[in-house]
Amino acid sequence: MVEKEINALATVLLERVGQLAKEMAARIRAGSRDYHYDVVPAEELEEACRTHLGNALRALTGQVPVDTEAAARIGRRRALQNVPLPAVMTAYRIGVKYFWEAVLAEATTNPGVGSDMLVAAASAMWVLQDGITEAMVSGYHDAVAERLVAHEHERSALVEALLEGRSMDADAAWSAAEVLGVPRKGPFTVVAAEVPHIGRQALPEAAALLSRRGIRSAWRLRPDMQLGIVYLRTPRDLNDLTEVLRQHARQRVGVSPSYDDLCRTGEALRFAKVAMRGGDAESGAVTVFDDSPVAVAAAGAPDVMARVVTKVLGPIEALPAGDRELLLDTLDAWFDCGGSAEEAAKRLYVHPNTVRLRLRRIAERTGRSLTDPRGITELSLALRAVRQTPKPPSSTGTADTADN
Structure with missing residues (x-):
């Protein structure tokens, strides 16, 4: 009813x-x-x-x-x-x-x-x-x-166009800036990060992490790299950017020099890639192009540097793996400590005389003096090139003879 x-x-x-x-x-x-x-x-x-x-x-x-x-x-x-x-x-x-x-x-x-x-x-x-x-x-x-998916596709396509260095007229550049949420004029920088695996992000949630610090950015994932265009609103933004990258990077990351025009993004990407290759292989090193001239110089011409390594460090590279790494680690620590055997010894947990002994062996084997500016420069460039090149698996050698 x-x-x-x-x-x-x-x-x-x-x-x-x-x-x-x-x-x-x-x-x-x-x-x-x-x-x-x-x-x-x-x-x-x-x-x-x-x-x-x-x-x-x-x-x-x-x-x-x-x-x-x-x-x-x-x-x-x-x-x-x-x-x-x-x-x-x-x-x-x-x-x-x-x-x-x-x-x-x-x-x-x-x-x-x-x-x-x-x-x-x-x-x-x-x-x-x-x-x-x-x-x-x-x-x-x-x-x-x-709508969000469509917007993200549009952003991704624009980022890719800028990274590829495609020519844009003024209207297209203004449109790109509007969609990416950045001003038409910079300064900007490009970030290039090695991915851990194909299709996996090197820096997950990079845009959100930077946004929390007031830094605007747009990102694009490629099979071998994750790339970002970052707007540097203030000089401090570059410091904040590198801090975030160092906290979250697990692979090598490169940061390009700053630039003012979005249309120069493709050029900046080339510098970011060189800076990325300037970091130690298989590490989370963050290399800022303008702050690392030796690293980027060594990474800028890999084929040339391969010959330099053979010429300069060939006698060291020929040693068993244990001996080779011991000497190269000592040389690396000595450079990082400004040429101080005492400071290098503290970092390596050995006596300063042990460091001096290893450096003498390096000088004897390479024929380069560690008191001659030219010899130091050649050893520094060659060492950077070695560190930037991933090493294939090799048999383990003994390390007993390196200090003898």
Whole structure:
């Protein structure tokens, strides 16, 4: 009996759906002024109210099941109109409140309607509205996700175009800057990071990590590298950038010199790659091009440096692996400590005389004096080139003879 009364009530309201939609739209418009809902045209809002009311009332009459697709389409439309989801939800609450008031007003015209029927009608109506609202929110989220994916694809394509050094006219450069969220003029820098495996990011969440420090950036993943264009708003940003990179890098990372014009990004990428190769192989070294002239010089011409290594360090490279690494590590520590045997000894946990003995063996084997500027320069460049080149697995040699 109650179900028939609900069906009859819904049928009567369905005959007035046009007028109810107008009133509902007006109520929503009046109650949503502070919720950015004015971007929705009046005719469109009224049509949406007519769709929702008709959908719910036909379901209450028992004619058809509720059509959630219509709600999903409206949710998508609001997302495309950039109406915030809280504003959409506010409009729905206002609309549902009006709907229930309309049901109560119609019910009071019929003296035979009892409280049991109103309870049943309320229950049925809220079930319907829950389904409609859920479909609307789902459609809204789907549209937002699609737009974000499309925007990310656009950003990725623009980053790739800039990194490849494609020529851009002024309008294209302005558009690229707008989409990437950076100014047209820099300074900028390019970051090149080795990936741990093909298709794996070297610096996951790099953009978010930098954004927390107020640094804007855009990134692109290639099979062998992850590349980023970073806007350096202040001189301190470069320090913050390198700090973040050193905290999170697990492979080599290179940072290009700064540049002012986005159209020079391709050129900066070449410098970033050279700086990346300037770091020690199989390490998380972060090499800033302008801060590491010896490293980038050694990485700039790998084929030339391979011959330099053979010429300068060939006698050391010919030693068993243990002896070779012991001497090269000692030479590396000596350079890092500014040519101080005492400081190098502290780093290596040996006596300073042990360091001097190893350095003497290096000088004897290579024919380069560690007191002659030319010999020091040649050894430094050759050592950098060795460190930058990944070593294939080799048999382990003894280290007993290196200090003898």
